[in-house]
Amino acid sequence: QQQVKQSPQSLIVQKGGISIINCAYENTAFDYFPWYQQFPGKGPALLIAIRPDVSEKKEGRFTISFNKSAKQFSLHIMDSQPGDSATYFCAASMGNYQLIWGAGTKLIIKP
Amino acid sequence: GAVVSQHPSRVICKSGTSVKIECRSLDFQATTMFWYRQFPKQSLMLMATSNEGSKATYEQGVEKDKFLINHASLTLSTLTVTSAHPEDSSFYICSARGKGFYYGYTFGSGTRLTVV
Numbered sequence: 001q002q003q004v005k006q007s008p009q010s011l012i013v014q015k016g017g018i019s020i021i022n023c024a025y026e027n028t029a030f031d032y033f034p035w036y037q038q039f040p041g042k043g044p045a046l047l048i049a050i051r052p053d054v055s056e057k058k059e060g061r062f063t064i065s066f067n068k069s070a071k072q073f074s075l076h077i078m079d080s081q082p083g084d085s086a087t088y089f090c091a092a093s094m095g096n097y098q099l100i101w102g103a104g105t106k107l108i109i110k111p
Numbered sequence: 112g113a114v115v116s117q118h119p120s121r122v123i124c125k126s127g128t129s130v131k132i133e134c135r136s137l138d139f140q141a142t143t144m145f146w147y148r149q150f151p152k153q154s155l156m157l158m159a160t161s162n163e164g165s166k167a168t169y170e171q172g173v174e175k176d177k178f179l180i181n182h183a184s185l186t187l188s189t190l191t192v193t194s195a196h197p198e199d200s201s202f203y204i205c206s207a208r209g210k211g212f213y214y215g216y217t218f219g220s221g222t223r224l225t226v227v
Binding site: 034036041042043044045046089098099101102103104106 | 117145154155202206218219220221
Protein backbone atom coordinates (compact mmCIF):
# COMPACT_ATOMS: atom_id res chain seq x y z
CA GLN A 1 0.00 0.00 0.00
CA GLN A 2 2.99 2.22 0.50
CA GLN A 3 4.27 1.74 -3.03
CA VAL A 4 4.36 4.27 -5.82
CA LYS A 5 4.56 2.60 -9.24
CA GLN A 6 6.26 4.60 -11.98
CA SER A 7 6.33 3.98 -15.72
CA PRO A 8 7.98 3.81 -18.15
CA GLN A 9 11.41 2.81 -16.94
CA SER A 10 12.99 4.67 -19.85
CA LEU A 11 11.71 7.05 -22.50
CA ILE A 12 13.15 8.50 -25.68
CA VAL A 13 11.50 11.63 -27.09
CA GLN A 14 12.38 13.82 -30.03
CA LYS A 15 13.32 17.41 -29.34
CA GLY A 16 10.21 19.54 -29.25
CA GLY A 17 7.96 16.61 -28.38
CA ILE A 18 5.95 15.91 -25.25
CA SER A 19 7.41 13.64 -22.59
CA ILE A 20 4.88 11.86 -20.37
CA ILE A 21 5.72 9.89 -17.25
CA ASN A 22 3.08 8.18 -15.15
CA CYS A 23 2.76 7.17 -11.53
CA ALA A 24 0.15 5.26 -9.58
CA TYR A 25 -0.37 4.89 -5.86
CA GLU A 26 -2.57 2.90 -3.50
CA ASN A 27 -2.55 4.78 -0.22
CA THR A 28 -5.37 7.32 -0.29
CA ALA A 29 -3.86 9.05 2.73
CA PHE A 30 -1.05 10.46 0.58
CA ASP A 31 -1.50 14.21 0.32
CA TYR A 32 1.63 15.47 -1.40
CA PHE A 33 2.87 14.38 -4.82
CA PRO A 34 6.18 15.85 -6.04
CA TRP A 35 8.27 15.19 -9.10
CA TYR A 36 12.04 15.33 -8.89
CA GLN A 37 14.68 15.65 -11.61
CA GLN A 38 18.08 14.09 -11.08
CA PHE A 39 21.18 14.50 -13.22
CA PRO A 40 24.02 11.96 -12.99
CA GLY A 41 26.13 12.44 -9.88
CA LYS A 42 23.74 15.01 -8.38
CA GLY A 43 21.01 14.97 -5.77
CA PRO A 44 17.34 15.17 -6.83
CA ALA A 45 15.88 18.61 -7.38
CA LEU A 46 12.20 19.41 -6.96
CA LEU A 47 10.53 20.15 -10.28
CA ILE A 48 6.91 20.56 -9.39
CA ALA A 49 4.47 19.24 -6.79
CA ILE A 50 0.73 18.95 -6.35
CA ARG A 51 -1.81 18.45 -3.59
CA PRO A 52 -4.82 16.15 -4.13
CA ASP A 53 -7.31 19.01 -4.06
CA VAL A 54 -6.04 20.18 -7.47
CA SER A 55 -6.33 18.25 -10.75
CA GLU A 56 -3.58 20.04 -12.63
CA LYS A 57 -0.63 22.29 -11.95
CA LYS A 58 1.56 23.95 -14.53
CA GLU A 59 4.94 25.56 -14.13
CA GLY A 60 6.53 26.63 -17.37
CA ARG A 61 6.91 23.59 -19.61
CA PHE A 62 6.15 21.17 -16.77
CA THR A 63 2.62 20.07 -15.89
CA ILE A 64 1.35 17.62 -13.30
CA SER A 65 -2.01 16.00 -14.02
CA PHE A 66 -3.66 14.40 -11.01
CA ASN A 67 -6.54 11.91 -11.09
CA LYS A 68 -7.67 11.29 -7.54
CA SER A 69 -10.31 8.68 -8.40
CA ALA A 70 -7.85 6.64 -10.44
CA LYS A 71 -5.04 7.24 -7.91
CA GLN A 72 -2.73 8.29 -10.69
CA PHE A 73 -0.62 11.32 -11.47
CA SER A 74 1.59 12.17 -14.37
CA LEU A 75 4.29 14.58 -15.45
CA HIS A 76 4.10 16.20 -18.86
CA ILE A 77 7.11 18.01 -20.28
CA MET A 78 6.12 20.17 -23.22
CA ASP A 79 8.58 21.16 -25.97
CA SER A 80 11.13 18.71 -24.58
CA GLN A 81 14.74 19.84 -24.88
CA PRO A 82 18.06 17.95 -24.76
CA GLY A 83 18.75 19.65 -21.44
CA ASP A 84 15.72 17.84 -20.02
CA SER A 85 17.55 14.52 -20.41
CA ALA A 86 17.73 13.22 -16.85
CA THR A 87 16.15 10.70 -14.51
CA TYR A 88 12.74 11.69 -13.16
CA PHE A 89 11.25 10.40 -9.95
CA CYS A 90 7.71 10.71 -8.71
CA ALA A 91 7.07 10.50 -5.00
CA ALA A 92 4.27 10.72 -2.48
CA SER A 93 4.01 11.47 1.18
CA MET A 94 1.43 11.55 3.89
CA GLY A 95 1.37 14.45 6.27
CA ASN A 96 4.82 15.19 7.57
CA TYR A 97 6.25 11.75 6.91
CA GLN A 98 8.92 10.46 4.59
CA LEU A 99 8.67 10.48 0.84
CA ILE A 100 7.76 7.21 -0.89
CA TRP A 101 9.63 7.08 -4.18
CA GLY A 102 8.84 5.71 -7.60
CA ALA A 103 11.48 3.64 -9.38
CA GLY A 104 12.51 6.43 -11.73
CA THR A 105 12.33 7.09 -15.46
CA LYS A 106 15.39 7.77 -17.54
CA LEU A 107 14.42 10.35 -20.13
CA ILE A 108 16.51 10.93 -23.25
CA ILE A 109 15.65 13.80 -25.57
CA LYS A 110 17.05 13.26 -29.05
CA PRO A 111 18.16 16.41 -30.89
CA GLY B 112 15.21 29.28 -1.73
CA ALA B 113 16.25 26.62 0.76
CA VAL B 114 19.77 25.30 0.19
CA VAL B 115 21.42 22.18 1.58
CA SER B 116 25.17 21.85 1.26
CA GLN B 117 26.61 18.33 1.32
CA HIS B 118 30.32 17.52 1.60
CA PRO B 119 32.40 15.92 0.36
CA SER B 120 31.02 15.32 -3.12
CA ARG B 121 33.40 12.42 -3.65
CA VAL B 122 35.50 10.38 -1.26
CA ILE B 123 37.70 7.35 -1.66
CA CYS B 124 38.70 5.49 1.47
CA LYS B 125 40.48 2.29 2.37
CA SER B 126 38.57 -0.70 3.62
CA GLY B 127 38.27 -0.65 7.41
CA THR B 128 38.43 3.11 7.81
CA SER B 129 35.60 5.48 8.68
CA VAL B 130 34.20 8.28 6.57
CA LYS B 131 32.10 11.26 7.65
CA ILE B 132 29.65 13.01 5.35
CA GLU B 133 28.30 16.42 6.34
CA CYS B 134 25.03 18.01 5.43
CA ARG B 135 24.33 21.66 6.26
CA SER B 136 21.20 23.70 5.78
CA LEU B 137 22.47 27.12 4.76
CA ASP B 138 19.44 29.37 5.05
CA PHE B 139 16.92 27.52 7.17
CA GLN B 140 16.72 25.43 10.29
CA ALA B 141 16.51 21.74 9.43
CA THR B 142 14.31 20.16 12.06
CA THR B 143 14.30 16.84 10.20
CA MET B 144 17.05 15.27 8.12
CA PHE B 145 16.72 12.23 5.90
CA TRP B 146 19.66 10.14 4.72
CA TYR B 147 19.36 8.12 1.53
CA ARG B 148 21.48 5.63 -0.32
CA GLN B 149 21.21 5.25 -4.06
CA PHE B 150 22.61 2.41 -6.14
CA PRO B 151 23.30 2.92 -9.87
CA LYS B 152 20.13 3.20 -11.95
CA GLN B 153 17.95 2.72 -8.89
CA SER B 154 15.67 4.85 -6.81
CA LEU B 155 16.53 6.44 -3.49
CA MET B 156 16.48 4.14 -0.50
CA LEU B 157 15.79 5.79 2.85
CA MET B 158 18.37 4.80 5.45
CA ALA B 159 17.33 6.87 8.44
CA THR B 160 15.43 9.89 9.66
CA SER B 161 16.73 12.20 12.33
CA ASN B 162 15.15 15.04 14.23
CA GLU B 163 17.33 17.69 15.79
CA GLY B 164 18.47 16.66 19.24
CA SER B 165 17.00 13.16 18.99
CA LYS B 166 18.38 9.78 18.07
CA ALA B 167 17.97 8.79 14.46
CA THR B 168 15.32 6.30 13.41
CA TYR B 169 16.78 3.69 11.10
CA GLU B 170 14.92 1.81 8.40
CA GLN B 171 14.70 -1.95 8.60
CA GLY B 172 17.90 -3.61 7.47
CA VAL B 173 20.14 -0.58 8.01
CA GLU B 174 22.87 -1.21 10.58
CA LYS B 175 22.80 1.68 13.02
CA ASP B 176 26.23 0.81 14.41
CA LYS B 177 27.69 1.01 10.94
CA PHE B 178 25.93 4.14 9.74
CA LEU B 179 26.12 6.65 12.58
CA ILE B 180 23.90 9.68 12.20
CA ASN B 181 24.25 12.80 14.29
CA HIS B 182 21.87 15.73 14.12
CA ALA B 183 23.19 17.84 16.95
CA SER B 184 22.15 21.23 15.61
CA LEU B 185 19.43 22.71 13.45
CA THR B 186 21.87 23.33 10.62
CA LEU B 187 24.13 20.29 10.63
CA SER B 188 23.69 16.56 10.31
CA THR B 189 26.44 14.02 9.74
CA LEU B 190 26.54 10.45 8.50
CA THR B 191 29.58 8.42 9.48
CA VAL B 192 30.21 5.15 7.71
CA THR B 193 32.26 3.13 10.17
CA SER B 194 34.67 0.34 9.23
CA ALA B 195 33.79 0.82 5.59
CA HIS B 196 33.87 -2.10 3.20
CA PRO B 197 33.64 -2.19 -0.60
CA GLU B 198 29.95 -3.09 -0.41
CA ASP B 199 29.34 0.27 1.28
CA SER B 200 30.41 2.02 -1.92
CA SER B 201 27.40 3.98 -3.06
CA PHE B 202 25.88 7.42 -3.59
CA TYR B 203 24.67 8.94 -0.32
CA ILE B 204 22.22 11.83 -0.32
CA CYS B 205 20.83 13.93 2.50
CA SER B 206 17.53 15.77 2.51
CA ALA B 207 16.41 18.39 4.98
CA ARG B 208 13.03 19.67 6.02
CA GLY B 209 12.61 22.82 8.01
CA LYS B 210 10.13 23.87 10.63
CA GLY B 211 7.04 25.14 8.91
CA PHE B 212 8.17 23.65 5.56
CA TYR B 213 5.38 21.15 5.93
CA TYR B 214 5.89 19.60 2.53
CA GLY B 215 9.30 20.89 1.59
CA TYR B 216 12.23 18.55 1.21
CA THR B 217 15.53 20.06 0.06
CA PHE B 218 18.24 17.71 -1.14
CA GLY B 219 21.99 17.90 -0.93
CA SER B 220 24.09 17.27 -4.02
CA GLY B 221 25.13 13.80 -2.87
CA THR B 222 28.39 12.07 -1.92
CA ARG B 223 29.96 9.35 -4.04
CA LEU B 224 31.72 6.98 -1.64
CA THR B 225 34.19 4.46 -3.03
CA VAL B 226 35.77 1.98 -0.64
CA VAL B 227 38.91 0.29 -1.96
